[in-house]
Amino acid sequence: MSASQSSRLSGDGVFDLTRTAVVMADRAGVAQGWTAGAERLLGYPVSEAVGRPLADLFAGVGAGSEQHSRWENRLASADGWSGLEAVRHKDGHRLDLEFRVLPVMDAHSGFSRLVLAAEMARTPWSGASRSFLEGILGMSPIGVAMVNAELQFVWLNDALEQMGGTSREQRLGKRLAEVQPGLAVEAIEAEMRRVLRTGTPSVGYEYLGRPQSDPEREHAYSTSFFRLEDEAGQVLGICYMVLDVTEGYRARQRMALLNKAGERIGSSLDVWQTAQELADAAVPDLADFVTVDLLDALLSGEEAAAGPLDAADLLTMRRAGAQSVHEGCPEAVVAIGEPVAYPPSAPVVESLTKGDSTLLRTLDPADGEPSDEDPVRAAHLRALGFHSLMVVPLRARGVFLGAATFARWQATGPFQPDDLVLAEEFVARAAISIDNARRYTREHTAALTLQHSLLPRDLPEQCAVEAAYRYLPADSLSGVGGDWFDVIPLSGARVALVVGDVVGHGVHAAATMGRLRAAVQALADLDLSPEEVLAHLDDMLNRVAHDANADDGVIGATCLYAVYDPVSCRCTLSRAGHPAPLLVGPDGAGKLLDLPTGPPLGLGGMPFESVELPLREGSLLALYTNGLLLGKALDLDGGITRLRQALADPQAPLEDLCETVIGGLPGGRPVDDVALLLARTRALPRTRLATWEIPADPSAVGEARRTAARLLREWGLEELGFSTELIVSELVTNAIRHASGPIGLRMIRAGELICEVSDASSTTPHLRHARTTDEGGRGLFLIARYAQRWGTRYTAQGKIIWAELPLGPTTGTAPPADLGTLLEGLGDQADFTGAEGR
Structure with a gap:
């Protein structure tokens, strides 16, 4: 029997061999073989059929000699015959059959005939045109099959035979699970049973599997099922059409994977x-x-030149990422963060030096045979346990950052060129994100360094308040902010408390903050009132905004400036658009201070006002920026409530209170920078303060000196006697000679010895270079020589000239003997002149 005849015998045409009469006949047309299907179809048992002429067995309706002659011609034809014929069943009822007579080569008897007969009512597709059936059979790329109600194959075309890798003989009469165990058989048969039960076609049903034709690769199939019925509506089975959509499925997979990667890669600037x-x-x-390996030089902050790298003896990279299908990533012998030294022959180095991706495979993807790659490299790849490798350089904005290596070892087939394209898309997205993260990290680090260098590292020593602070950068991508705080010692044992917030984030905000902080310190040294300090800051920001470039953005800031005096226990405060401070009394009662709200700095126009308040010793003053209150929920009232609760015990250690306040922030980190400054007030004991009224008489100078000397002996500061007497003498003499109104002398023992002389004049003394013949003009030079600091402070009644002497061990240094004698003589002469005047 020829191959084509075998194909036709096995069901290439329209015959369901499970319901077909198959009869073997000799050259005389006598039945030599009779199948069970023939017995079921025509009713003749084998014993009655074998040996009888086919013309008798297939007697037609109205059979006669003419019909016998036709059958003789059909059987004698060398090409065979096919057609339709009405015959009688053994019991006499009519059967409409489709016949196919095939010549078969028999080695013993020569030509014989194979006769196939099937009832048309059970093969409704038999009426289709021959060209259509032949097209489906041999030329259609779509696999087509028919299964009976038991889901057994009764017919299939060439495409399905090739697609599945199993022959017709292996399929016919069997279920899918018996011939294709690598498919999702249970789900497929469940879908076919649903179609059999409901009659509703299933279109585009997709499933995955490894067919016998390609068991090493997973394929994707799209299948449509529809139910077959006869004219009476009896269910015959299922016809299904299947198309291999592996390429399209993989393309969709790649697109979905690329979209997924786009969502996952670059979620942070790290x-x-x-x-x-x-x-x-x-x-x-x-x-x-x-x-994923990144160039170590770039991670260290260096900027590489554009273009591929130059080959070197060793190229040092640092492992920045690794992942494996194995839990714990056992293939990665290098840990994250560790350096890796690659030789010039390494695929990673070659990829970076040539500036292109590399695809290595030990097997050919088409037939699984060894590839034409370098045998040494292929052997090395197999030794690592991989059958294919891809190396893709990370490149962004023309700069090479490192390389990503992709490897396969599972039986999913080697990498294809399409996989390399997908890997390059992955790496391109990651490279931009890594470069952005690298640039952001560098700029962010620079901004943080700048900001931290501009913020106070340690609070200065002073006796007015006990202070503690916290600074917390925002958890945002916009960089550092312009929040700042300061504690500035002032004259007269006073202290200035400052908190401010510059609009915006980044280096520009940090730089603006530094300028403002420096300006505040300079203005504080001038002993200006809080409202005057804010007015000068406002003018400065207006000038900065006028000179700034348009790209710098909006320049503005808020600020709170407070001055506390431990002698009077009074605090003067003024604010420019800043949140009001919280005052917690020694008893734990907290309230927001009602201060006039001035405009933010940089707007100009409205004047600033200040308020003076008495503060009991042990009161807690909390100054902060708005990042502390708002949080992620932007709840101002809730922030005030949390702050009150955190400071409910004002006598607790300030460091603990700071931790409580910061720990109570919602979400752990704020949406904006937070600056917190806590200050617990102190009161200067009266035993450390002395005041006198000095008459406007030159003779009072000597008495003032002697009074100051007695006070120093009481305080145990005799070693400061000479310097203090000299300063008191000069300050009182200047007030008597050049000022007016009542003159006062005040001495304060705080962190240093403070001498203050007040008068009703607003004229400020200044240093001048005296000539050798001048009798005066040297007093302020002497004060500047022996005082740690000195200056002038204006009051509502006039001014105060003050000088501070340190209480350290070096303050007892005696002046030269000749200078001391001269000064003592000058003092006596002044006293004597004063007596004569009286």
Whole structure:
């Protein structure tokens, strides 16, 4: 029997061999073989059929000699015959049969005949045109099959035979589970049973599997099922059409994977996290093992030149990410963060030096045979346990950042060129994110360094308040902010407390903050009132905004400036658009101070006002920026409530209170920078303060000196006697000679010895260069020589000239003997002149 005849015998045409009469006849047309199907179809048992002429067995309706002659011609034809014929069943009822007579070569008897007969009512598709059936049979790329109600194959075309890798003989009469165990058989048969039960066609049903034709690769199929019925509506089975959509499925997979990677890669501005996200996104859908290595020089802050790298003896990179289908990533012998030294022959180095991706395979993807890759390299790849490898350089804005390596070892087939294209898309997205993260990290670090260098490292020593602070950068991508705080010692044992917030974030905000803080310190040294300080800051920001470039953005700030005096226990405060401070009394009662709200700095126009308040010793003053109150929920009232609760015990250690306040922030970190300054007030004991009224008489100078000397002996500061007497003498003499009104002398023992002389004049003394013949003009030079600091402070009644002497061990240094004698003589002469005047 020829191959084509065998094909036709096995069901290439329209015959269901499970319901077909198959009869073997000799050249005389006598039945020599009779199947069970023939017995079921015509009713003749084997014993009655074998040996009888086919013309008798297939007697037609109204049979006669003419019909016998026709059958003789059909059987004698060398090409065979096919057609339709009405015959009688053994019991006499009519059967409409489709016949096919095939000549078969018999080695013993020569030509014989194979006769196939099937009832048309059970093969409704037999009426289709021959060209259509032949097209489906041999030329259609769509696999077509028919199964009976028991889901057994009764017919299939060439495409399905090739697609599945099993022959017709292996399929016919069997279920799908028996011939294709690598498919999702249970789900497919469940779908066919649903169609059999409901009659509702199933279109585009997709499933995955490994067919016998390609068991090493997973294929995707799209299948449509529809139910077959006869004219009476009896269910015959299922016809299904299947199309291999592996390429389209993989293309959709790649697109979905690319979209997924786009969502996962670059979620933060952190170089290490972004590299790890690249590795995580590629495993297991694209590769079994992935590593990401970044150039060590770039991670150290250096900027590489554009273009491929130059080959070197060793190229040092640092492992920034790794992922594997194995838990714990056992293939990665290098840990995250560790350096890796690659030789010039390494695929990673070659990829970076040539500036292009590399695809290595130990097997040919088409037939699984060894590839034409370098045998040494292929052997090395197999030794690592991988059958294919892809190396893709990370490049962004023309600069090479490192390389990503993708490897496969599972039986999913080697990497294809399309996989390399997908890997390059992955890496391109990751490279931009890594470069952005690298640039952001560098700029963010610079901004943080700038900001931290501009903020106070330690609070200065002073006796007015006990202070503690916290600064917390925002948890945002916009960088550092312009929040700042300061504690500035002032004359007269006073202290200035400052908190401010510059609009915006980043280096520009940090630089503006530094300028404002420097300006505040300079203005504080002038002993200006709080409202005057804010007015000068406002003018300065207006000038900065006028000179700034348009790209610098809006320049503005808020500020709160407070001055506390431990002698009078009074505090003067003024604010420019800043949140009001919280005052917690010694008893724990807290309230927001009602201060006039001035405009933010940089707007200009409205004047600033200040308020003076008495503060009991032990009161707690909380100054802060709005990031402390708002939080992620932007709840101002809730922030005030949390702050009150955190400061309910004002006598607790300030460091503990700071931790409580910061720990109570919602979400752990704020949406804006937070600056917090806590100050617990102190009162200067009266035993450390002395005041006198000095008459406007030159003779009072000597008495003032002697009074100051007695006070120093009481305080145990005799070693400061000479310096103090000299300063008191000069300050009182200047007030008597050049000022008016009542003159007062006040001495304060705080962190240093403070001498103050007040008068009703607003004239400020200044240093001048005296000539050798001048009798005066040297007093302020002497004060500047022996005082730690000195200056002038204006009051509502006039001014105060003050000088501070340190209480350290070096303050007892005696002046030269000749200078001391001269000064003593000058003092006596002044006293004597004063007596004569009286």
